[in-house]
Amino acid sequence: MYLFIFSALLIIFQYVNSKNIIDKYEKDIKTYKTKMADQEKTIAELDDRNFELSYFSMDRNEDALEYFEAQGYSTDKLIPAIIEGLYNMNNYEGDDHPIVPYVSMTGSKLVINKVRLLNHKWIIANFTDGQHWGEIFVTYEVDENNDLKYKLAEYFMYPKIG
Template identity: 30%
Template sequence: MKSRIFMYLFVFTALICLYLFVSNNKMSTAKDAKIDKLEKQIVQLEDSVQSTQLKVLDMQYFSLENNDDALAYYDHLGLKDPSRYIADKLLETNEQKGDNPLVPYEGMESDFKINKIKVLNHKWILTDFSDGKYWGELLIKYELKDDMGIDFTMLDHLLYSRSN
């Protein structure tokens, strides 16, 4: 009787070990597949981040902040952020009643006002303007004087046709 109890105990223990071995093997295979999938996603994300960084660098190519030669033009004025100063002065032209004086069109829905500003270098600005329904772009030449005043001159303009 005692030998049968030990035999049943041995068989029961062997079955438990076999069950644990098979389930661990399946779990290990599933985890390995999940790890492989996550590694592929990481590679894709790294590629995506790298391409995004290249796009950002490409977009920043024409900007005052990344143009050391143009920034050197403002060294004597002591401006910490010349782009922000210039953009603020340009936005002040929106404060006049009616259309912005730099926009050569009359607003159709309301007054044309400058919305977005991109300071390209120490001489040119690219802007977007709109009246809420119609929009366009301006290329503006500017000159920052020693007394911190700015003269703006519109060089070219474009009004997009509205398509329905």
């Protein structure tokens, strides 16, 4: 009789314990599935946003890449050279930047910070002297001697607030 009661209690204990463990796992699985669905939605939204933000980018512009490749240029080498050419303009003597049409209003030099190659003809870049910021729109071309030629098309400086 004691053996029967002990066995029944043991079976009841095993059943309740197993049921609690299974319920906990089911709850955890639902929680993780909900989190994964939310994260997948967030990833899809970020992918869409990234695609929109990189629309005007040389990396995604097949026509612009094909333009250079048709002329026999390696875009893997040419694109960094184009960007580096603008950054190299930061190494100048005197007050006048080679392409930025402003003079620094502080003791430091004007420098180009960020460059975005839009396509096979256009570049947008920002510049600063540490306190004042602006942007330039530059056209460029590779001449018959394989030299890069930059031409300032538009520019502006943000007004200092405060």
